[in-house]
Protein backbone atom coordinates (compact mmCIF):
# COMPACT_ATOMS: atom_id res chain seq x y z
CA UNK A 1 0.00 0.00 0.00
CA UNK A 2 1.21 3.46 -0.85
CA UNK A 3 -0.89 6.43 0.14
CA UNK A 4 0.10 9.80 -1.25
CA UNK A 5 -0.37 13.22 0.33
CA UNK A 6 -0.29 15.30 -2.82
CA UNK A 7 -0.22 18.70 -1.08
CA UNK A 8 1.18 19.70 2.31
CA UNK A 9 3.09 22.55 3.96
CA UNK A 10 5.84 20.89 5.97
CA UNK A 11 7.73 24.00 7.10
CA UNK A 12 5.13 24.41 9.82
CA UNK A 13 6.40 21.38 11.77
CA UNK A 14 9.39 21.57 14.08
CA UNK A 15 8.98 17.82 14.71
CA UNK A 16 8.88 16.90 11.04
CA UNK A 17 10.83 13.65 11.41
CA UNK A 18 8.20 12.36 13.87
CA UNK A 19 5.34 13.41 11.56
CA UNK A 20 6.97 11.69 8.59
CA UNK A 21 7.59 8.52 10.61
CA UNK A 22 3.95 8.49 11.67
CA UNK A 23 2.85 8.96 8.06
CA UNK A 24 5.10 6.13 6.91
CA UNK A 25 3.66 3.82 9.56
CA UNK A 26 0.27 4.41 7.98
CA UNK A 27 1.72 3.76 4.49
CA UNK A 28 1.72 7.42 3.50
CA UNK A 29 4.99 7.02 1.63
CA UNK A 30 4.92 10.03 -0.68
CA UNK A 31 4.36 13.60 0.50
CA UNK A 32 4.47 16.60 -1.82
CA UNK A 33 5.71 19.68 -0.01
CA UNK A 34 4.56 22.94 -1.58
CA UNK A 35 6.46 26.20 -1.19
CA UNK A 36 4.56 29.44 -0.68
CA UNK A 37 7.31 32.08 -0.84
CA UNK A 38 11.05 32.60 -1.29
CA UNK A 39 11.91 31.30 2.17
CA UNK A 40 9.72 28.19 2.17
CA UNK A 41 10.84 27.24 -1.35
CA UNK A 42 14.35 26.78 0.01
CA UNK A 43 13.03 24.81 2.98
CA UNK A 44 11.05 22.57 0.65
CA UNK A 45 14.21 21.74 -1.29
CA UNK A 46 15.99 20.93 1.98
CA UNK A 47 13.14 18.63 3.13
CA UNK A 48 13.19 16.78 -0.19
CA UNK A 49 16.92 16.30 0.16
CA UNK A 50 16.64 15.06 3.73
CA UNK A 51 13.59 12.77 3.42
CA UNK A 52 13.17 10.30 0.54
CA UNK A 53 9.39 10.44 1.15
CA UNK A 54 9.21 14.15 0.38
CA UNK A 55 8.93 15.56 -3.13
CA UNK A 56 9.48 19.25 -3.77
CA UNK A 57 7.09 21.70 -5.42
CA UNK A 58 8.06 25.36 -5.69
CA UNK A 59 5.82 28.37 -6.13
CA UNK A 60 4.58 31.60 -4.63
CA UNK A 61 1.19 31.69 -2.90
CA UNK A 62 -0.94 34.41 -4.54
CA UNK A 63 -1.23 36.62 -1.46
CA UNK A 64 2.53 36.43 -0.89
CA UNK A 65 3.24 37.18 -4.54
CA UNK A 66 1.42 40.50 -4.17
CA UNK A 67 4.03 41.57 -1.61
CA UNK A 68 6.82 41.18 -4.18
CA UNK A 69 7.87 43.46 -7.00
CA UNK A 70 8.12 42.15 -10.54
CA UNK A 71 11.88 41.79 -10.32
CA UNK A 72 11.62 39.60 -7.20
CA UNK A 73 9.04 37.32 -8.81
CA UNK A 74 11.15 36.96 -11.93
CA UNK A 75 14.20 36.16 -9.85
CA UNK A 76 12.27 33.42 -7.99
CA UNK A 77 11.11 31.99 -11.32
CA UNK A 78 14.76 31.91 -12.35
CA UNK A 79 15.59 30.07 -9.10
CA UNK A 80 12.86 27.50 -9.83
CA UNK A 81 14.24 26.96 -13.33
CA UNK A 82 17.72 26.44 -11.91
CA UNK A 83 16.32 23.78 -9.57
CA UNK A 84 14.04 22.12 -12.09
CA UNK A 85 15.69 18.73 -11.66
CA UNK A 86 15.01 18.73 -7.93
CA UNK A 87 11.30 19.44 -8.18
CA UNK A 88 8.27 17.46 -9.23
CA UNK A 89 5.78 20.29 -9.78
CA UNK A 90 5.06 24.01 -9.55
CA UNK A 91 3.02 25.05 -6.51
CA UNK A 92 1.44 26.58 -4.68
CA UNK A 93 0.26 29.34 -6.99
CA UNK A 94 -3.13 30.70 -8.01
CA UNK A 95 -5.68 33.41 -7.32
CA UNK A 96 -7.12 34.45 -3.96
CA UNK A 97 -9.94 36.89 -3.35
CA UNK A 98 -10.48 36.07 0.30
CA UNK A 99 -7.36 37.67 1.70
CA UNK A 100 -6.66 39.96 -1.24
CA UNK A 101 -9.05 42.55 -2.67
CA UNK A 102 -10.59 42.43 -6.12
CA UNK A 103 -8.42 45.44 -7.13
CA UNK A 104 -5.44 43.06 -7.10
CA UNK A 105 -7.04 40.61 -9.52
CA UNK A 106 -5.35 41.91 -12.66
CA UNK A 107 -1.92 41.64 -11.02
CA UNK A 108 -2.72 38.22 -9.58
CA UNK A 109 -3.74 36.97 -13.02
CA UNK A 110 -0.53 38.26 -14.58
CA UNK A 111 1.53 36.42 -11.96
CA UNK A 112 -0.45 33.20 -12.33
CA UNK A 113 0.06 33.34 -16.09
CA UNK A 114 3.82 33.53 -15.52
CA UNK A 115 3.73 30.39 -13.37
CA UNK A 116 1.58 28.46 -15.82
CA UNK A 117 4.04 29.44 -18.55
CA UNK A 118 6.86 28.18 -16.32
CA UNK A 119 5.09 24.86 -15.68
CA UNK A 120 4.55 24.44 -19.40
CA UNK A 121 8.16 25.26 -20.17
CA UNK A 122 9.42 22.76 -17.57
CA UNK A 123 6.67 20.27 -18.44
CA UNK A 124 5.69 19.89 -14.78
CA UNK A 125 2.22 19.72 -13.21
CA UNK A 126 1.02 22.83 -11.36
CA UNK A 127 -0.91 23.13 -8.07
CA UNK A 128 -3.59 25.80 -8.27
CA UNK A 129 -5.13 27.64 -5.33
CA UNK A 130 -8.41 29.43 -6.12
CA UNK A 131 -10.03 30.50 -2.85
CA UNK A 132 -13.05 32.77 -3.42
CA UNK A 133 -11.79 33.20 -6.99
CA UNK A 134 -12.84 29.85 -8.41
CA UNK A 135 -14.70 31.19 -11.43
CA UNK A 136 -11.94 33.68 -12.26
CA UNK A 137 -9.30 30.94 -11.94
CA UNK A 138 -11.10 28.42 -14.13
CA UNK A 139 -11.83 31.06 -16.76
CA UNK A 140 -8.21 32.18 -16.86
CA UNK A 141 -6.84 28.63 -17.02
CA UNK A 142 -9.23 27.86 -19.87
CA UNK A 143 -7.52 30.54 -21.95
CA UNK A 144 -4.06 29.08 -21.32
CA UNK A 145 -2.99 26.11 -23.31
CA UNK A 146 -1.86 23.87 -20.45
CA UNK A 147 -3.73 21.06 -18.75
CA UNK A 148 -1.33 19.39 -16.28
CA UNK A 149 -3.34 21.10 -13.58
CA UNK A 150 -4.21 20.04 -10.05
CA UNK A 151 -6.98 22.13 -8.54
CA UNK A 152 -6.21 22.02 -4.84
CA UNK A 153 -9.01 22.40 -2.26
CA UNK A 154 -11.37 23.59 -4.95
CA UNK A 155 -14.43 25.21 -3.44
CA UNK A 156 -16.25 26.42 -6.55
CA UNK A 157 -19.57 25.45 -8.06
CA UNK A 158 -19.98 21.99 -9.54
CA UNK A 159 -20.40 23.38 -13.06
CA UNK A 160 -16.85 24.77 -12.73
CA UNK A 161 -15.65 21.35 -11.55
CA UNK A 162 -17.24 19.91 -14.67
CA UNK A 163 -15.29 22.33 -16.85
CA UNK A 164 -12.07 21.12 -15.22
CA UNK A 165 -13.03 17.46 -15.65
CA UNK A 166 -13.70 18.12 -19.32
CA UNK A 167 -10.22 19.63 -19.74
CA UNK A 168 -8.53 16.67 -18.03
CA UNK A 169 -7.51 18.57 -14.90
CA UNK A 170 -7.05 16.82 -11.56
CA UNK A 171 -8.73 17.70 -8.28
CA UNK A 172 -7.20 16.91 -4.91
CA UNK A 173 -9.58 16.10 -2.09
CA UNK A 174 -8.51 17.30 1.38
CA UNK A 175 -8.96 15.17 4.51
CA UNK A 176 -11.60 17.65 5.68
CA UNK A 177 -13.89 15.83 3.22
CA UNK A 178 -14.76 13.78 6.29
CA UNK A 179 -17.26 16.53 7.19
CA UNK A 180 -17.17 18.88 4.19
CA UNK A 181 -20.12 18.25 1.87
CA UNK A 182 -18.69 20.27 -1.02
CA UNK A 183 -15.82 17.80 -1.39
CA UNK A 184 -18.18 14.86 -0.93
CA UNK A 185 -20.27 16.16 -3.85
CA UNK A 186 -17.11 16.56 -5.92
CA UNK A 187 -16.12 12.93 -5.34
CA UNK A 188 -19.49 11.89 -6.80
CA UNK A 189 -18.88 13.61 -10.14
CA UNK A 190 -15.11 13.46 -10.65
CA UNK A 191 -13.82 10.25 -12.28
CA UNK A 192 -11.30 8.46 -10.07
CA UNK A 193 -8.75 8.86 -12.89
CA UNK A 194 -8.75 12.60 -12.10
CA UNK A 195 -8.56 12.50 -8.30
CA UNK A 196 -5.78 12.96 -5.77
CA UNK A 197 -5.84 13.13 -1.97
CA UNK A 198 -4.20 15.79 0.17
CA UNK A 199 -4.04 17.17 3.68
CA UNK A 200 -2.96 20.78 3.08
CA UNK A 201 -1.30 20.21 6.47
CA UNK A 202 -1.24 21.96 8.90
CA UNK A 203 -4.69 23.16 7.76
CA UNK A 204 -8.02 21.40 7.09
CA UNK A 205 -7.87 18.74 9.80
CA UNK A 206 -10.47 15.98 9.30
CA UNK A 207 -11.74 16.54 12.86
CA UNK A 208 -11.42 20.33 12.79
CA UNK A 209 -8.30 20.25 14.99
CA UNK A 210 -4.90 21.84 14.49
CA UNK A 211 -2.41 20.98 13.16
CA UNK A 212 -3.37 18.54 10.45
CA UNK A 213 -0.58 16.22 9.22
CA UNK A 214 0.20 13.95 6.23
CA UNK A 215 -0.78 10.75 8.13
CA UNK A 216 -4.40 11.97 7.99
CA UNK A 217 -4.58 11.83 4.20
CA UNK A 218 -6.14 8.38 4.66
CA UNK A 219 -9.41 10.12 5.57
CA UNK A 220 -9.64 11.32 1.96
CA UNK A 221 -9.03 7.80 0.64
CA UNK A 222 -11.70 6.44 3.02
CA UNK A 223 -14.29 8.92 1.83
CA UNK A 224 -13.56 8.27 -1.84
CA UNK A 225 -13.91 4.50 -1.21
CA UNK A 226 -17.18 5.05 0.65
CA UNK A 227 -18.75 7.43 -1.89
CA UNK A 228 -17.57 5.58 -5.01
CA UNK A 229 -18.49 2.24 -3.39
CA UNK A 230 -15.14 0.58 -4.06
CA UNK A 231 -12.54 -1.01 -1.76
CA UNK A 232 -9.92 1.36 -0.37
CA UNK A 233 -7.20 -0.84 -1.93
CA UNK A 234 -8.63 0.02 -5.36
CA UNK A 235 -8.68 3.73 -4.56
CA UNK A 236 -5.06 3.49 -3.44
CA UNK A 237 -4.08 1.68 -6.63
CA UNK A 238 -5.92 4.09 -8.92
CA UNK A 239 -4.45 7.18 -7.29
CA UNK A 240 -0.97 5.72 -7.42
CA UNK A 241 -1.55 5.18 -11.14
CA UNK A 242 -2.66 8.82 -11.48
CA UNK A 243 0.50 9.88 -9.70
CA UNK A 244 2.78 7.82 -11.92
CA UNK A 245 1.01 9.06 -14.99
CA UNK A 246 1.06 12.74 -14.14
CA UNK A 247 4.34 13.14 -12.28
CA UNK A 248 6.76 10.44 -13.28
CA UNK A 249 6.21 9.88 -16.94
CA UNK A 250 9.75 10.65 -17.89
CA UNK A 251 11.59 9.00 -15.01
CA UNK A 252 13.25 5.64 -15.26
CA UNK A 253 11.87 2.56 -13.54
CA UNK A 254 14.83 2.66 -11.18
CA UNK A 255 14.02 6.12 -9.83
CA UNK A 256 10.36 5.13 -9.67
CA UNK A 257 11.20 2.18 -7.43
CA UNK A 258 12.85 4.54 -5.01
CA UNK A 259 9.48 6.07 -4.22
CA UNK A 260 6.89 3.34 -4.70
Ligand SMILES: [Zn+2]
Nearest residue numbers: 007034092200
Ligand atom coordinates in the same frame (compact mmCIF):
# COMPACT_ATOMS: atom_id res chain seq x y z
ZN1 LIG B 1 -1.75 24.72 0.37
